[in-house]
Amino acid sequence: MKKLINAPENVVKEALAGMAAAHPDLLTVHYDPDIIVRAGAPKAKVGIISGGGSGHEPMHGGFVGYGMLDAACPGAVFTSPVPDQMLAATQAVNGGKGVLHIVKNYTGDVMNFEMAADLAAAEGIEVASVVTNDDVAVENSTWTAGRRGVGVTVLLEKIVGAAAEAGADLASCKALAEKVNNQGRSMGMALTACTVPHAGKPGFDLPDDEMEVGVGIHGEPGRRRVKVAAASEIAEMLAGPILEDLPFKRGDHVLAFVNGMGGTPLIELYLMYNELNKILTGNGISISRQLIGSYITSLEMAGCSFTLVKMDDELTKLWDAPVHTPALRWGM
């Protein structure tokens, strides 16, 4: 295992210390429980918080700031944070208008957030939750834990953050979050595995000529292993299931997000964007907004994911609204 780290058990705290040193204008880091709280957020708004395992940077801590998250709860690497963190974050950002929890659909995340929400409710804080589940690689069946929450989470945090900044109330924020989640779909693939610092070994062995299709963001294997293919074929493997699923049709405008898994060079992401753009154009769908880069990652995994969200005027306006966080910034 080769990593720019000291001891595996200190990775998260030391990276948090780096964030605190780098972005004092945007955020404050609290330890034990570890939370990242937006600096100088107005109190008279709905608080927006999210959280999940570490190793997905910049998600979520990199999205704390104006127009996006009010707090983030980083767990151990690939491990859901504990309820204490979400409770502390909820308390920190509650200004009386309630707090929205943005949760990715993983058993651990859902349970830990649920426990925190119960504790917060017991303190009289109004909490609403949205669970993202946009990964079409997983069959959406009542017999499974359901689809994973992946790329849509990033886009949703930006869009709902903008609405909260503009004064939307808790119910509207929750409804908006559900709308974005319903209108979004994702799928990812990996060329290489990644290594959890504590484990010291890659999560799976992948021969030099094979790749995993339908991976999540936790270094777990995907739905199937196939021979490495050309970028154009990989783009079809990802875009196909997304387009077959609801809700995309000819004439739609989408926000297209081509995401790197952490170890993928940008030149490859632009090349994949070119492939995605060709596929969508061929399907009569046009890209009205785009995001290209490594925003929801799996440590140093090489690979990419596509996320499409069907856009309308409301979502476009919120997407375009000013945002100022360590990882996403425009309009200010």
Add this chain to the structure above:
Amino acid sequence: MKKLINAPENVVKEALAGMAAAHPDLLTVHYDPDIIVRAGAPKAKVGIISGGGSGHEPMHGGFVGYGMLDAACPGAVFTSPVPDQMLAATQAVNGGKGVLHIVKNYTGDVMNFEMAADLAAAEGIEVASVVTNDDVAVENSTWTAGRRGVGVTVLLEKIVGAAAEAGADLASCKALAEKVNNQGRSMGMALTACTVPHAGKPGFDLPDDEMEVGVGIHGEPGRRRVKVAAASEIAEMLAGPILEDLPFKRGDHVLAFVNGMGGTPLIELYLMYNELNKILTGNGISISRQLIGSYITSLEMAGCSFTLVKMDDELTKLWDAPVHTPALRWGM
């Protein structure tokens, strides 16, 4: 070799097509010769262009836009662009106030830019050049090709781009560029090699317990190979030679740039920023501005580099000035 590409010979053009599709508001891509030209740049300003091999994305194409570059010339992967590209870019951005060529000190880049400058001069276009050479890993001797241009290039393009946007003339832009270069130093390291698509094999073999210290950005081996060390020790190996070299002293304010080589997860960059911050604090130097991310890369290489630029009010103001490019954006 596992990459998200189609044929190796089409990587650059297909990634350019992706950039063109993604950023029509910011830039236009011309082919044969391949150049990326800022969209809607005002004509009555000094044109700022740069270029170099591809594989370093977002540098340079990702820095084309308001307040930074007016054009970029992408060569083949790790190969200096040809004079035809720089000539075409110079012609495209020349508005009569002259054009500044920002060149990284590599034999190939310098020679190809020189030839282009000669050709442009023959057409009556006023051209000035600055050659960046901030890599302290290379001995600065008249007996060698001199120090490589690395991280400072990114910061310089931002700062000089802001000056040009504000109306500085060609001589001032050149003088400013030289000032930034003189006040900046960098050093990099690699945990893994990278694979040039055409070569199909990593540029060097690195055992699982070793790393290269003093690498450039072209996948070449570094100055020395040592056992993998803790992040704190690696930070010392990089910051030490930078601080020993001119021009940093107690009380200085610096712009600190922690750069990922392309395959390094952001969590590690923040952890390294934390180490750098501790070292600088210990030396009485304070970080007044920072940039953390993968901005000058070597394909999928894992590793990082540090760049420090000594700041003053002039440079700080120009750094803070609005910029809007695919890779750097603030203030607008």
Add this chain to the structure above:
Amino acid sequence: MQITAEHVIKFIELVAARIKEQRDYLTRLDSAIGDADHGVNLDRGFTAVLTKLSSVADKDVGAILKTVGTTLVSTVGGASGPLYGTAFLRAGMATANRFELSGDELLAALEAALEGIQTRGKSTRGEKTMIDAIGPGVDALRAALAAGDDLLTALQKGVAACEEGMKATVPMLATKGRASYLGERSIGHQDPGATSAYLMASALLEVAQGA
């Protein structure tokens, strides 16, 4: 025989030691069908639990188990944190103010724990999770006690069933937790949570045997 508060302290200490020993093994199991953190998660949790034990050394069984539960909830994270945390919390509620547990009281505590996991995890048996080890173990313990076995014999039968349950997760298709994302590919691997559950069960037996 009875299970005393002292036994419970010893049991928790032994679980912590076993988890630390088997940390990499558990993580390796989780690496095959999950995200390679189960051993690390539980080790972090039980290491924290150890630092809390002295504060409840003279308390009743319920207080000890509740402290274990809240500490696990606050330090483990992931799926196993809320699940094991809830299990110990519920077992603690079932044993409030008790300094000694009869066989039936122990059974009631374990049933409460199992019930807590199932409620929190919305899971049933056969989904390739920890309850596929805990469930059969509790069943066997109940049956043995009902048949008049002494506690030690009953515990032995319970742990044996728990081990069988753990092994029976190998051919199962996961439909809960992270492993469910793998679909058919989850088949052929032993569930990490079932394995840690068996480690805990055998630690309980070991303490009872030493008693």
Add this chain to the structure above:
Amino acid sequence: MQITAEHVIKFIELVAARIKEQRDYLTRLDSAIGDADHGVNLDRGFTAVLTKLSSVADKDVGAILKTVGTTLVSTVGGASGPLYGTAFLRAGMATANRFELSGDELLAALEAALEGIQTRGKSTRGEKTMIDAIGPGVDALRAALAAGDDLLTALQKGVAACEEGMKATVPMLATKGRASYLGERSIGHQDPGATSAYLMASALLEVAQGA
């Protein structure tokens, strides 16, 4: 014998073929002390040159070589593009309007090429570059012609010296080009540019031998 314009066309075609054959070898050499692109760079350039050759098939040697030079400058990039480009341009200027070259004229063209590389690259011998192969080759050719050798014998001596020069780059410390960044670590590897220069020299000899 004389070197005709037709020979020059054949020479360029042979260089293009040899470079394509040796592309991966050259790239491997560049991978050890450079950036793994020398073979790919030259192959891209000479592939482009081939498409231009028909347009100068009936032109004089100078026109042919100038077309090769400008095409290399426009398609190779890196260090070798301007260097080889300049070399062919200068050789073309030295042979303007000539349809046949005597030994002395060929020598003059090669001297102009070497001079061009040195000026463009600000390099001297002993720095572990292509001129450590070209320089000794030109010297040997000059000496042989001065000693009265016929052109073919002189070329043979020149190419042998060129090969020796190429091999002599192995123990050299690089002080120009990318390899110089490696410092002492550049020692022990053959320079890729010296190797491609030797390939070109031996192609010239092969064409002359077939003449």
